Amino acid sequence: MRNLFRSRIFWIAFIGCVVGLLLPLKVSGYILGLLTVAYYFGVFSMAWDLLFGFAGEVNFGPTFLIGLGAYTAGILNGYGVPVYPCIAAGAVMAVIGGVVLALPALRLRGPYFGLTTLVAVLIMMNLIVVFAGFTGGEIGLTVPDVLSVDTDTNYYIALIFMIISGAILYALSRSPVGLILQASGQDPIEAGALGFNVTKHKMTAFVISAFFSGLAGALLVFYMGTASVGTLVSISVGVQVIIAAVLGGRRTIIGAAIGSIFLIAAGEALRPFGELSTFIVSAVALVVILFVPSGLLGILTRRGEHA
Amino acid sequence: MTVLAVDGLVKRYGGLVAVNGVSFELKGGEILGLIGPNGSGKSTVMKLIMGIERPTAGSVVLDGVEMANWPSHQVARQGVGIVFQHSRPLHRQTVLENIKLALLPDSLLKLFADPHVDRRAREIAASVGLGHVLDRRPGTLPFADLRRMELAKAIARDPRVVLVDEPFAGLTPTEVATFSELIRGFRNDGRAVLLVDHNVKSVAALVDRVFAMYLGERIAEGSADEVMRNETVRRVYLGGSIETAARPESTFKDADTPLLQVDKVGVLYGKAQALQGVDIHVHEGEFVSIVGLNGAGKTTLFNAISGLVPHSGAIRWDGKVLKGRTPASIARDGVVQVPEGRELFPDMTVRENLDLGGNHLPAKEAATQLAWLFDLFPILKSRQGQVARTLSGGEQQMLTIARALMMKPKLLILDEPTLGLAPVILEQLSKALEKLRQTTPITVLLGEQNVTFALPHADRVYVLEHARIVWQGPPDRFASEAGTGYL
Numbered sequence: 100m101r102n103l104f105r106s107r108i109f110w111i112a113f114i115g116c117v118v119g120l121l122l123p124l125k126v127s128g129y130i131l132g133l134l135t136v137a138y139y140f141g142v143f144s145m146a147w148d149l150l151f152g153f154a155g156e157v158n159f160g161p162t163f164l165i166g167l168g169a170y171t172a173g174i175l176n177g178y179g180v181p182v183y184p185c186i187a188a189g190a191v192m193a194v195i196g197g198v199v200l201a202l203p204a205l206r207l208r209g210p211y212f213g214l215t216t217l218v219a220v221l222i223m224m225n226l227i228v229v230f231a232g233f234t235g236g237e238i239g240l241t242v243p244d245v246l247s248v249d250t251d252t253n254y255y256i257a258l259i260f261m262i263i264s265g266a267i268l269y270a271l272s273r274s275p276v277g278l279i280l281q282a283s284g285q286d287p288i289e290a291g292a293l294g295f296n297v298t299k300h301k302m303t304a305f306v307i308s309a310f311f312s313g314l315a316g317a318l319l320v321f322y323m324g325t326a327s328v329g330t331l332v333s334i335s336v337g338v339q340v341i342i343a344a345v346l347g348g349r350r351t352i353i354g355a356a357i358g359s360i361f362l363i364a365a366g367e368a369l370r371p372f373g374e375l376s377t378f379i380v381s382a383v384a385l386v387v388i389l390f391v392p393s394g395l396l397g398i399l400t401r402r403g404e405h406a
Numbered sequence: 407m408t409v410l411a412v413d414g415l416v417k418r419y420g421g422l423v424a425v426n427g428v429s430f431e432l433k434g435g436e437i438l439g440l441i442g443p444n445g446s447g448k449s450t451v452m453k454l455i456m457g458i459e460r461p462t463a464g465s466v467v468l469d470g471v472e473m474a475n476w477p478s479h480q481v482a483r484q485g486v487g488i489v490f491q492h493s494r495p496l497h498r499q500t501v502l503e504n505i506k507l508a509l510l511p512d513s514l515l516k517l518f519a520d521p522h523v524d525r526r527a528r529e530i531a532a533s534v535g536l537g538h539v540l541d542r543r544p545g546t547l548p549f550a551d552l553r554r555m556e557l558a559k560a561i562a563r564d565p566r567v568v569l570v571d572e573p574f575a576g577l578t579p580t581e582v583a584t585f586s587e588l589i590r591g592f593r594n595d596g597r598a599v600l601l602v603d604h605n606v607k608s609v610a611a612l613v614d615r616v617f618a619m620y621l622g623e624r625i626a627e628g629s630a631d632e633v634m635r636n637e638t639v640r641r642v643y644l645g646g647s648i649e650t651a652a653r654p655e656s657t658f659k660d661a662d663t664p665l666l667q668v669d670k671v672g673v674l675y676g677k678a679q680a681l682q683g684v685d686i687h688v689h690e691g692e693f694v695s696i697v698g699l700n701g702a703g704k705t706t707l708f709n710a711i712s713g714l715v716p717h718s719g720a721i722r723w724d725g726k727v728l729k730g731r732t733p734a735s736i737a738r739d740g741v742v743q744v745p746e747g748r749e750l751f752p753d754m755t756v757r758e759n760l761d762l763g764g765n766h767l768p769a770k771e772a773a774t775q776l777a778w779l780f781d782l783f784p785i786l787k788s789r790q791g792q793v794a795r796t797l798s799g800g801e802q803q804m805l806t807i808a809r810a811l812m813m814k815p816k817l818l819i820l821d822e823p824t825l826g827l828a829p830v831i832l833e834q835l836s837k838a839l840e841k842l843r844q845t846t847p848i849t850v851l852l853g854e855q856n857v858t859f860a861l862p863h864a865d866r867v868y869v870l871e872h873a874r875i876v877w878q879g880p881p882d883r884f885a886s887e888a889g890t891g892y893l
Contacts, residue, residue: 274517275510278499282507286494288458294482294563295512303514350498 107400112265112353119258128250130367135322137363138257141356142264142315144344146308149268151341152350153277154304155284156205160216161312161340163200166223166332168193168313169320173242174233176321182244186317193313194306201305205298220337224328239327246321253322260318261356264311269352271307280304281350346384348394357395409434409598410455410486410567415464417450417622424450426622427464432567432598437589439609439630440602442619443642443856444700444825451619452569452602456488457481468567479512487565489556491572495544501555502527502540508562527562534558534588548677550581557588567598574608575701576678578872586612604699604855605643605892606634618642634890643892644857644885652865652880658689663725665690665849666711666741666817671719673706680706681717682873688817693843693850695860695881697892698870704853705746707870708819711851712736712743723817740816744806746825752795756786756805759794763812772812779808782838800831804838811842817849824856832859839863857884857892 123131147161172189176182204215227234234240247253271277282290283297290297320326330336339362347358362380369376391397410432417425425447432438442448453459455466457478466474473481495504505527510516531537534554544552560568573589574582589612592599601609606616610630618626618633626636633639655661664687673681681703688694698704710717713733721728728736737743751759760779764772780787783804789797794805803823810818824832836859842848843863854860861867861881869877869888877888 270517275506275519276514276516278496278503278507279510279512281496281499285496288478289490289493291478292456292458292482292488292490293508293559294479295510296477296479299512299514 108351108353108396111396111399112269115357116258116262119262120255123251123254131250131254133363133367134360135254135257136319137360138261138356139315139319139322140340140343140363141261141359142311143340144347144355144359145265145268145352146311146315147340148344148349148352148355149272150304150308151344152352153272153280153284154301155281156301156305157210157213158216158305158308159213159341160218160220160337162332162334162337163216163219163223164193164197164309164312165316165319165336165340166220166227166328167196167309168316169326169331170227170234170240171313172317173240173320173326176242176244177240182246182321186314186321189317189320190310190314193309193316197305197309197313198302201302205301205305217334220332220334224332227328227332235327237328239325239329240320241325242320244321245324246318256318257322260315264315265353265356268307268311272350272352276300276303342384342388346387346394348396351394351396354394354396361395407434408432409469410600411465411467412451412455413465413467415451415454415466416462417447417454417459418462423622425454425461428619428622428624429464430617430624430627432600434566434598435593435596436615437593437599437601437613439606439613439616440600440619441604441606441609441616441633443604444822445621445827446619447622448602448619449571450622452488452571452600455481455567455600456486456569482563482565483512485566486569487560487563487567488569489553489560489571489573491575493552493556495552495555497543497545500541500543501536501547501551502531504544504555505531505536505558505562508559530558530561533591534561535584549576550578550584553577553585554588557585561592565597567600568592569600569602571602572700573601573603606630606639607890607892608699610634642858644889651862652882653692655689655692655866658692660690664688665724666851667720667722668707668711669720669722671707671710671717671721673703673710673715673717675706675715679873681710683719684870684873684875686868686875686878688849688851690816691847691849692865693852693863694866694868695852695854695864696868696870697854697857697860697884697888699855699892702855702870703873704870705821706873708743708821708851708853711819712741737813740814741819742810742813742815742817743819744810744821744823746821750794750802750806750809753793755791755793756797757790759805759809760786760812763809767812767814775812775814779811782811782841783808785834798831800827800834803827803831803835807838811848815848817851820850820852822853822855824854824859832856835859836862855892857889 143161143165147158150156150158168189171192172185175185175188200219204212207215228236246256279295280300283295283300287297316331343358343362344355348354365380366376369379372379387394408431413429415425415428428451440448440451450459454461457476461474464474465472468484468486471484473484506519506523509523509526531540534557536551536554536558539547539551573585577585589599601613603609613630616630616633618639620642625638625642626633666688668684668686671681671684684707696704706715709715711721713728713731713736723739723741760776764775767775785801786805786808797805823835840863852860861884864881867879867881867884868875
């Protein structure tokens with residue numbers, strides 16, 4: 100415990116949370132709305148980082164899991180199921196879909212796991228369009244219910260959800276299980292020779308990642324009131340999740356959330372530049388990835404924890 | 407009492423038989439050396455026991471329990487531990503945490519480590535001499551300490567059988583003594599130890615018994631002395647009576663200032679001294695062999711000559727100092743290296759690979775060179791349209807050499823061309839080298855641990871050991887003066 104309070108990451112996260120909780124007193128509803136979305140993306144990125152940073156598996160299709168959660172929740176809601184059971188169903192469905200995908204995919208080596216996850220996203224995008232009657236197709240799915248109509252309430256739900264998810268994922272990554280997971284990611288042969296069932300540990304990481312992705316996806320649907328391929332499933336959304344995690348600092352969990360908020364905030368701050376803003380954000384991300392591989396969090400903690 | 411019994415172990419990769427009916431037994435408190443040259447299948451045997459590879463046939467029994475075909479985490483839990491030669495430790499964790507990892511149970515529910523884990527990890531670290539670096543990260547440790555950490559992880563699993571892969575590779579003589587002591591500690595604890603290494607000599611002082619392999623099969627078994635005296639072993643490692651055709655140094659026209667002069671050259675990899683004060687020279691037209699075991703520094707020496715790694719001391723080519731020049735400009739001067747890894751373009755055909763090598767030659771000259779090479783390696787002529795990756799290992803090696811020759815080198819550096827090749831291929835390769843030597847004025851620098859292959863063509867031989875040249879002389883004196891190190 101003492102270690103926790105001496106860790107710079109903890110204090111950065113703590114200050115971030117306090118600032119987040121106090122923000123509604125100061126800023127406009129518009130910015131709160133943006134941050135609400137950013138927090139859900141933060142969870143997407145943190146869940147992705149558990150899989151990449153710790154289990155060493157690159158999931159190019161985070162949106163497959165997000166989309167499963169979002170669309171399951173949204174479609175069920177359309178049949179009159181209340182909001183919270185829908186959200187739970189979304190998370191469960193993402194886990195089921197994740198297991199179905201990971202069972203065969205984790206047997207593959209190297210880049211093939213990543214490619215399988217990428218193909219899963221493409222298939223999902225196709226299915227959404229083909230079964231437009233259920234899913235709303237290219238136009239998008241409109242859900243009858245929302246979490247809340249109040250901006251502040253929505254903001255707090257997202258913030259607290261992100262804090263709890265982050266705390267769980269971070270604790271997991273620092274626990275003995277997280278240590279075994281890192282070993283399995285870095286040298287699966289040696290991890291096996293030390294008596295660890297590598298497939299079991301990676302599978303578990305995938306399930307946890309799927310659970311949080313699906314849960315966040317479902318919550319996001321009920322925040323926005325709609326679900327569409329462009330906002331939740333398309334490859335570019337997945338890329339944003341991945342860039343956020345790498346930009347924030349991979350293998351840190353917390354960094355992924357920072358990266359997500361940074362990306363959305365930067366996109367907004369640069370809005371006056373019009374089309375150029377995307378370019379500038381991408382360029383900044385590229386520079387950070389190239390020159391500071393430990394990411395934004397790495398810059399913040401560099402002096403504190405460098406051994 | 408027999409702890410581990412291996413019986414009739416067979417491993418095939420497609421058509422290649424890597425291990426063919428290997429059987430041995432290992433008692434508690436015994437150290438067995440599993441010895442064999444590169445490609446003999448000894449590492450495969452180790453992987454088969456550990457469950458990293460699945461055997462094609464045969465059995466591996468630990469305390470009466472059949473473990474063949476088990477995944478490695480189950481084999482590990484049954485009581486087998488392994489000390490890898492190369493491992494990737496957790497770089498963001500401390501040494502202590504790396505050792506703790508090995509003490510954790512394979513459970514998904516362990517969110518907090520048991521308190522005894524920390525205490526036990528510290529005890530183990532102290533016992534292998536890591537007590538003073540517990541809070542450092544692996545990346546900041548010297549090589550020997552990384553090896554200690556691997557030993558510590560193996561101890562942490564409390565295995566009944568310990569497999570150690572090349573226990574002394576890359577260690578200094580003092581470190582070798584310390585590690586021998588630690589491995590004896592395994593024996594004194596009643597564990598069964600299997601040391602896997604290239605040659606008998608390096609483990610002779612430590613082992614109770616030696617099991618020697620060649621081409622996937624047992625060739626000798628017994629005490630270290632018995633195995634070293636064994637005729638088959640001597641033939642495999644040293645060749646039978648080798649006919650040498652060495653030309654005396656004075657017959658080369660550049661006897662005074664050799665074409666290549668390597669003067670007190672040293673290379674550092676981080677903290678590891680990979681080469682130290684190496685002096686060699688090669689005359690124009692001479693065939694020089696550098697004999698050395700894995701990790702002795704052969705590749706490093708060649709890379710220094712080719713300008714791929716920075717060095718101290720001086721390397722002169724044709725009287726000019728090479729330091730500071732790019733690998734490309736050194737290659738253009740006629741120094742062409744054939745790397746150990748046979749870096750062919752796998753998806754190009756034989757012909758395309760060769761054409762790339764002769765890219766800089768005028769078309770007519772390239773055609774002549776190609777015709778000459780097809781004469782030297784007839785097999786390549788018939789395989790012209792075949793994609794390189796589908797060639798056998800020996801054919802790939804010939805293609806690599808041929809591609810280098812397309813560049814019309816003045817000095818051809820061959821780094822372990824025999825790695826992983828079957829004897830029949832060795833013979834073809836050997837003939838090609840003989841022809842090369844007789845029909846062209848080319849200068850060759852050959853690095854080999856296979857003495858049988860290195861000696862017959864050589865005019866002179868250097869022996870490289872632990873980063874230093876320890877012997878030089880004509881090939882016919884090698885067996886009597888330096889041979890015992892290669893058994």
